[in-house]
Amino acid sequence: MLKLNGAILLGAMVLFSACGGGETKTEETTTTPAATETPATETPAETQTDANAVAELTIDGNDQMQFDKKEFRVKEGQKVKLTLTHSGKMDKKTMGHNWVLLAQGMTPELYAKAAAKDGDENYISKSESANVIAHTKLIGAGESDTIEFTAPAAGVYDFLCSFPGHWGAMNGKFIVE
Numbered sequence: 001m002l003k004l005n006g007a008i009l010l011g012a013m014v015l016f017s018a019c020g021g022g023e024t025k026t027e028e029t030t031t032t033p034a035a036t037e038t039p040a041t042e043t044p045a046e047t048q049t050d051a052n053a054v055a056e057l058t059i060d061g062n063d064q065m066q067f068d069k070k071e072f073r074v075k076e077g078q079k080v081k082l083t084l085t086h087s088g089k090m091d092k093k094t095m096g097h098n099w100v101l102l103a104q105g106m107t108p109e110l111y112a113k114a115a116a117k118d119g120d121e122n123y124i125s126k127s128e129s130a131n132v133i134a135h136t137k138l139i140g141a142g143e144s145d146t147i148e149f150t151a152p153a154a155g156v157y158d159f160l161c162s163f164p165g166h167w168g169a170m171n172g173k174f175i176v177e
C-alpha cells in the first residue's frame with residue numbers, strides 16, 4: 001500500500017514537471033521574435049540642430065516626484081523656450097515643482113539647501129541668485145509655466161526642482177554644444 005502511494009506520487013510529480021517544462025517552452029517562443037526586430041533609428045526628442053531656430057523644450061513633473069526628462073541639448077547662444085508642466089493631481093504646497101538651471105560650479109544639492117534656507121515662494125534662493133541662469137515659478141497639478149532665455153556658453157549645466165526634498169530625484173543635465 002505504501003509502495004503504491006509512492007508510485008502515484010512519483011507519477012504526479014513527473015506529470016507536473018512535464019507541464020512546467022511545456023510552459024517554459026511557450027514563453028521562449030513568444031520572446032524570440034523581439035531579437036529579430038530591426039532597431040529603430042534614434043531621434044532624440046529634445047535635440048535642436050538648427051542654432052538659429054528657437055529650442056522649444058518641454059519638461060513635466062508628476063506626483064511621483066519625477067521629471068520626464070533627464071537631459072536637454074541646445075546650441076550655444078540659442079534662444080530657448082522651456083515649458084514646465086505638472087501632470088499630477090497634487091497642489092504646489094504638497095508636490096510643487098519648479099525648474100532651475102544652475103551656473104557651472106553650483107550643484108543641485110547645494111542650491112536646494114540654499115533654497116530651503118532663504119528661498120522665496122518659488123523656492124528660488126535669494127543668496128544664490130548669481131548661480132541661476134534661468135528658472136520657472138513653482139507650479140502644482142494642472143499648471144504650467146513657460147520661460148525664455150538664451151543658452152549659455154558651451155558646456156554641461158545642472159538643472160533641478162528646488163522644492164524641499166525633490167532635488168535628489170528631480171535633476172538632470174542641460175548640455176550646450
Ligand SMILES: [Cu+2]
Nearest residue numbers: 096097161166
Ligand atoms: Cu519638485
